[in-house]
Amino acid sequence: MIQLIRGFKDILPGEVELWQAVEKIARELLEDFGFREIRIPIMERTELFARSIGEDTDIVEKEMYTFPDRKGDLITLRPEATASIVRSYIQHRLYATDPVQKFYTIGPMFRRERPQKGRYRQFYQINAEIFGVPSGLADVQLIFLLVTLFSRLQVPDVKAHINSLGCPKCRPKFKVALSEFLTSVSDKLCADCIRRKDRNPLRVLDCKVPACREAMAEAPSILDYLCSECDADFAEVKSMLKNLGVPFIVDKNLVRGLDYYARTTFEIQTESLGAQNAVAGGGRYDGLVGELGGPDIPATGFAIGFDRLTELTGLSADQFYRRPDIFVAALGDRSRLLAFEWLCLFGGEGIRAEMDFDGKSLKSQMKRADRLEAGHVLIVGDDEIKKGEAILRNMETKNQESVSLDNLVQNIKNKIKE
Numbered sequence: 001m002i003q004l005i006r007g008f009k010d011i012l013p014g015e016v017e018l019w020q021a022v023e024k025i026a027r028e029l030l031e032d033f034g035f036r037e038i039r040i041p042i043m044e045r046t047e048l049f050a051r052s053i054g055e056d057t058d059i060v061e062k063e064m065y066t067f068p069d070r071k072g073d074l075i076t077l078r079p080e081a082t083a084s085i086v087r088s089y090i091q092h093r094l095y096a097t098d099p100v101q102k103f104y105t106i107g108p109m110f111r112r113e114r115p116q117k118g119r120y121r122q123f124y125q126i127n128a129e130i131f132g133v134p135s136g137l138a139d140v141q142l143i144f145l146l147v148t149l150f151s152r153l154q155v156p157d158v159k160a161h162i163n164s165l166g167c168p169k170c171r172p173k174f175k176v177a178l179s180e181f182l183t184s185v186s187d188k189l190c191a192d193c194i195r196r197k198d199r200n201p202l203r204v205l206d207c208k209v210p211a212c213r214e215a216m217a218e219a220p221s222i223l224d225y226l227c228s229e230c231d232a233d234f235a236e237v238k239s240m241l242k243n244l245g246v247p248f249i250v251d252k253n254l255v256r257g258l259d260y261y262a263r264t265t266f267e268i269q270t271e272s273l274g275a276q277n278a279v280a281g282g283g284r285y286d287g288l289v290g291e292l293g294g295p296d297i298p299a300t301g302f303a304i305g306f307d308r309l310t311e312l313t314g315l316s317a318d319q320f321y322r323r324p325d326i327f328v329a330a331l332g333d334r335s336r337l338l339a340f341e342w343l344c345l346f347g348g349e350g351i352r353a354e355m356d357f358d359g360k361s362l363k364s365q366m367k368r369a370d371r372l373e374a375g376h377v378l379i380v381g382d383d384e385i386k387k388g389e390a391i392l393r394n395m396e397t398k399n400q401e402s403v404s405l406d407n408l409v410q411n412i413k414n415k416i417k418e
């Protein structure tokens with residue numbers, strides 16, 4: 001038997017109801033906050049990700065699904081959405097009438113990571129991006145939106161971790177101090193960090209290896225190097241989060257390794273996830289639109305791990321399973337054909353109906369109606385047809401009543417939608 005690919009998964013009925021509900025709640029909230037949906041392709045030219053995510057990141061170095069198409073062009077299954085949204089914003093000149101644009105997108109991402117609990121090779125994200133707003137207030141809006149969403153989804157123990165990465169004016173001085181520090185602790189760092197130390201020292205700060213974490217506890221803090229503008233911006237972000245009642249922790253080691261990232265960076269963490277404790281991450285990437293060939297427009301955004309969200313929410317799929325409104329139990333061939341006609345008409349009227357197609361006994365049909373948790377059963381046999389009526393049983397109250405076959409679909413609709 002052919003099995004699915006390692007790290008990939010099916011989302012089956014029974015769990016998909018939860019995915020749909022989470023998506024619906026997220027969409028509604030994003031749209032209430034003024035975000036509009038943008039749908040971007042699943043594949044892009046490899047170059048787009050190499051340039052925007054960065055050549056020496058884990059994603060680009062070893063996790064992308066990249067292959068030549070039949071003409072030899074290198075294409076990649078998207079490992080994240082921001083790069084494509086930025087490409088689209090530039091390509092369609094979406095900034096032309098108004099540079100301020102807010103987009104969201106929901107869909108699958110692909111990274112060839114080592115599969116483990118909470119890590120998949122095809123996983124899903126909800127992304128939101130705000131273009132054209134230089135103020136840290138846009139970052140606050142994103143963090144507030146995330147915390148609101150997690151509260152609606154009953155995710156427990158949610159905390160925002162925030163940091164500022166400064167700007168191209170103040171960060172170089174910090175990098176020098178950090179490099180000096182890294183040299184002094186290099187005997188304690190993992191092999192990856194030794195390599196990162198020279199190529200991209202900021203990335204050593206968020207290495208997850210315990211020994212590196214320990215060594216980095218004493219690392220200099222970027223917050224001590226911020227220029228006055230970045231300092232004021234971060235102070236405003238913190239004070240506004242406080243005003244809005246958003247719980248947050250300043251984490252000086254929360255960083256992103258690329259030069260186009262600036263100022264606020266954040267993660268939403270929850271105690272209940274263990275090692276994979278970030279449900280969402282994001283931050284300001286003021287230099288990326290320019291870097292990819294567009295005008296100099298600032299931007300900020302986030303990505304939520306959809307898979308993790310469905311594991312953390314206090315909601316359950318069962319709450320959203322749509323039970324049949326009615327099960328039509330027919331006895332005899334004539335009744336069964338009539339029942340089938342009604343079944344089709346019910347569906348067209350927004351009534352979820354089921355029936356048995358094989359002429360089973362009434363007892364076994366009632367059993368199936370029970371198993372499907374149908375709200376009502378409509379019983380019809382040759383005797384009922386002669387009398388021009390059928391029996392409607394309410395499965396919850398067990399009440400039974402006769403309903404006329406004239407205008408039956410409308411009659412039933414009125415009764416069960418009461």
Ligand code: AMP
Binds near residue numbers: 124308
């Ligand atoms: P990133 O794009 O790496 O900043 O990730 C944003 C969010 O996506 C993370 O906080 C995770 O919740 C989720 N995520 C990233 N990689 C995976 C993966 N391989 N499997 C499941 N979720 C993931």
